[in-house]
Amino acid sequence: MTGGLIAAVVAVFLALRFRSRLRRRATGQPTQHVGLDSVTSDVGLVALREVKERFRGRIFRVGTLLILAVVAAAIVIPTLDRGKAEPLRVGLVGSLSAPARAAVVAAAHGVGTTVQFVPEASEAAAHTQLRSGDIGLAIVEDRQLIVDKPIATTDTSTSAQFVFAAANNLGVLAAVEAAHLTPAQSSQLAAAKALPVSSLQPGKAKGAVQGVSIIGLILIFVMLSQYNTWILIGVMEEKSSRVIEVLLSAVRPIQLLTGKVLGIGLMAFGQATLIVVVALALAKSVGSDLLHGTAPVVLVSTLAWLVLGYAFYCWVYAAAGSMAERQDQVQTLAFPLSLPLIFGYVVSLTAASSGNPADWFKVLAYLPPTAPFAMPVLVGLDAVTWWEFLASAVISVLCTVAVARLATGIYRRAILRTGGRVKLRDVLGRAAG
Amino acid sequence: MVSSFLELDGLTRRFGPLTALDNLSFSVPSGQVVGFLGPNGAGKTTTMRAVFGLTDLNAGVVKWNGVPVGQAERRQFGYMPEERGLYPAMRVSEELEYLGRLHGMGGAAARAATATWLERLGIADRAESKVDALSHGNQQRVQLAAALLHGPDVLILDEPLAGLDPSGIDAIGEVLGEQARSGCCVLFSSHQLDQVEDLCESVTIIDHGRLVVTGTVDDLASSGPRRLVVRVEGDRDAAWARGLAGVSISEVDGGAARLVLEPEVDSESVLRAAMAAGRVNEFVFERRRLSEVFREALG
Numbered sequence: 001m002t003g004g005l006i007a008a009v010v011a012v013f014l015a016l017r018f019r020s021r022l023r024r025r026a027t028g029q030p031t032q033h034v035g036l037d038s039v040t041s042d043v044g045l046v047a048l049r050e051v052k053e054r055f056r057g058r059i060f061r062v063g064t065l066l067i068l069a070v071v072a073a074a075i076v077i078p079t080l081d082r083g084k085a086e087p088l089r090v091g092l093v094g095s096l097s098a099p100a101r102a103a104v105v106a107a108a109h110g111v112g113t114t115v116q117f118v119p120e121a122s123e124a125a126a127h128t129q130l131r132s133g134d135i136g137l138a139i140v141e142d143r144q145l146i147v148d149k150p151i152a153t154t155d156t157s158t159s160a161q162f163v164f165a166a167a168n169n170l171g172v173l174a175a176v177e178a179a180h181l182t183p184a185q186s187s188q189l190a191a192a193k194a195l196p197v198s199s200l201q202p203g204k205a206k207g208a209v210q211g212v213s214i215i216g217l218i219l220i221f222v223m224l225s226q227y228n229t230w231i232l233i234g235v236m237e238e239k240s241s242r243v244i245e246v247l248l249s250a251v252r253p254i255q256l257l258t259g260k261v262l263g264i265g266l267m268a269f270g271q272a273t274l275i276v277v278v279a280l281a282l283a284k285s286v287g288s289d290l291l292h293g294t295a296p297v298v299l300v301s302t303l304a305w306l307v308l309g310y311a312f313y314c315w316v317y318a319a320a321g322s323m324a325e326r327q328d329q330v331q332t333l334a335f336p337l338s339l340p341l342i343f344g345y346v347v348s349l350t351a352a353s354s355g356n357p358a359d360w361f362k363v364l365a366y367l368p369p370t371a372p373f374a375m376p377v378l379v380g381l382d383a384v385t386w387w388e389f390l391a392s393a394v395i396s397v398l399c400t401v402a403v404a405r406l407a408t409g410i411y412r413r414a415i416l417r418t419g420g421r422v423k424l425r426d427v428l429g430r431a432a433g
Numbered sequence: 434m435v436s437s438f439l440e441l442d443g444l445t446r447r448f449g450p451l452t453a454l455d456n457l458s459f460s461v462p463s464g465q466v467v468g469f470l471g472p473n474g475a476g477k478t479t480t481m482r483a484v485f486g487l488t489d490l491n492a493g494v495v496k497w498n499g500v501p502v503g504q505a506e507r508r509q510f511g512y513m514p515e516e517r518g519l520y521p522a523m524r525v526s527e528e529l530e531y532l533g534r535l536h537g538m539g540g541a542a543a544r545a546a547t548a549t550w551l552e553r554l555g556i557a558d559r560a561e562s563k564v565d566a567l568s569h570g571n572q573q574r575v576q577l578a579a580a581l582l583h584g585p586d587v588l589i590l591d592e593p594l595a596g597l598d599p600s601g602i603d604a605i606g607e608v609l610g611e612q613a614r615s616g617c618c619v620l621f622s623s624h625q626l627d628q629v630e631d632l633c634e635s636v637t638i639i640d641h642g643r644l645v646v647t648g649t650v651d652d653l654a655s656s657g658p659r660r661l662v663v664r665v666e667g668d669r670d671a672a673w674a675r676g677l678a679g680v681s682i683s684e685v686d687g688g689a690a691r692l693v694l695e696p697e698v699d700s701e702s703v704l705r706a707a708m709a710a711g712r713v714n715e716f717v718f719e720r721r722r723l724s725e726v727f728r729e730a731l732g
Contacts, residue, residue: 246512249507250532250535
């Protein structure tokens with residue numbers, strides 16, 4: 001979706017450039033352009049400068065590589081662990097009957113691992129190996145299970161779960177044998193499989209989707225914080241370096257501002273697209289869970305809300321930047337602006353982790369400042385319909401238009417006022433003018 | 434050459450209780466370098482910003498050839514603001530090309546004009562330097578290049594001579610003269626009145642946002658009461674001139690007395706009085722200097 005959006009913006013921009021060039025050639029006018037053509041050219045020029053300057057900056061390149069490294073690690077490491085999962089070593093003192101052996105193997109499979117049997121010369125030898133950690137469990141003559149340290153019933157580690165399952169299976173087997181069943185009946189019981197469990201609520205296992213939701217939340221939070229801060233500082237620097245007067249002697253404030261947010265926005269979406277493409281490609285090549293279930297839908301909705309969230313916040317940060325002239329003023333202005341971002345991020349992270357969002361959280365999914373975080377989480381939890389998603393997006397777009405109008409008014413009033421931080425009340429009353 | 438003109442008509446700008454511009458009207462014809470003078474706080478910078486729409490006006494309009502100025506016209510103007518402004522981290526050539534393109538130039542034309550002006554202003558070797566690596570004087574030159582790059586019809590420069598060494602002032606003076614001769618309207622403000630007198634054909638003086646006087650330097654210098662510079666040997670304080678009816682002493686400098694004559698005073702009577710006081714070494718009619726015009730205009 002994001003890739004499509006960028007392609008559409010670039011295509012429109014290139015089409016307009018091409019059309020203007022053709023027209024200039026046709027009319028023999030080499031350089032001058034007016035009207036809509038000049039407006040789009042100016043916006044394009046400003047956006048292009050932003051892209052070039054930001055791309056040159058070390059922060060962007062190093063930041064992108066860092067995020068890619070983190071995402072790659074998050075995808076690849078779990079699969080490496082899975083591939084390299086070593087079998088649990090079980091020491092056998094004396095013989096282990098075939099049904100008992102099958103019961104232990106079944107216990108290992110039940111907790112997602114495998115087992116390797118190690119013959120022990122004596123119980124003492126088994127004790128030694130238990131203490132040294134060479135084996136995790138010793139089984140003495142089908143009847144006794146020994147571990148090195150006591151295992152709490154609350155221990156959820158794979159090895160602990162295996163010991164419980166093996167003990168249980170062997171206990172059942174002993175009971176079966178005590179019932180003097182025929183070998184065929186014993187084998188049948190030993191190979192018993194758990195019955196499938198169906199749920200009343202629709203949906204799939206949430207593990208992978210939950211992971212994607214959380215990764216998406218982190219991505220949205222990091223990118224919205226990063227790129228909106230760029231806008232804030234970029235606008236402030238144009239004001240403090242006084243280049244703004246030179247720029248505004250040639251272009252309108254709205255063109256300058258639109259070019260800036262578009263340019264920085266393209267950087268953000270380009271970076272996000274790169275991250276998602278790399279993540280999907282990696283996930284496919286290593287067989288990650290990222291491509292399973294509703295995870296791709298969550299990913300796409302994350303990108304959509306990154307676009308909508310950026311569109312909403314960028315104007316607010318630009319207006320704030322126009323009121324500052326120094327770095328310390330930027331920090332004072334940035335703090336209150338970051339609060340809704342942090343609030344949306346934290347509550348959404350909590351909701352995604354719990355898997356059971358409260359009703360008030362669903363309300364946040366319709367408020368433009370928090371929707372970029374809350375809505376993708378609801379998508380991940382399968383707790384929203386397509387039309388609810390669309391309604392929230394429409395509310396966000398409408399509010400963005402209103403915020404952009406207000407913010408450009410503030411920007412226009414504040415950007416040329418120098419000699420100290422501009423107060424909101426000084427520019428708000430006349431912002432619409 | 435078709436004569437063009439920039440017209441400022443009834444500009445009024447109030448900042449709360451302060452009136453920065455008070456129904457200010459004057460015009461800048463093409464082909465002339467016009468000096469824009471006034472004491473600090475007179476409203477010069479506000480006037481120049483108003484030309485570019487950088488300050489809202491309570492009343493009045495700026496016209497170019499009789500038509501109210503809009504964005505399309507402003508793109509053909511060049512501006513050098515009082516507080517210099519460039520992207521400090523951009524390379525000089527890239528920054529100039531960018532600004533040229535914002536003024537409607539094509540990429541190739543902007544590149545060519547950048548090379549031309551950097552060469553012309555003597556900073557071609559700094560084309561690939563970052564702006565903040567340049568000296569103040571060279572940054573000033575880059576700023577001037579930014580105003581000139583697109584071949585503007587109107588050139589508005591706010592204190593372009595401030596902080597420049599004599600060679601820099603000469604270079605800028607030469608460029609302004611060339612621009613005017615090529616048909617550009619050139620308006621620049623300065624506090625260095627002697628240099629303004631050397632560079633300008635006309636001056637406009639404002640105070641408290643109101644027009645005080647405007648005209649050519651020649652007309653202003655030759656208008657007003659006659660001036661004489663008289664030096665009498667042995668009389669360093671010009672005591673001989675004190676008490677002469679209709680004659681006031683403007684200045685005494687090393688024995689040379691600058692005298693201002695009332696209209697009814699005959700210069701020959703002054704000469705006779707001087708000769709009676711001693712040997713006359715100097716007796717010269719003098720034009721008003723611009724600094725005197727300025728002081729007299731502002732009371």
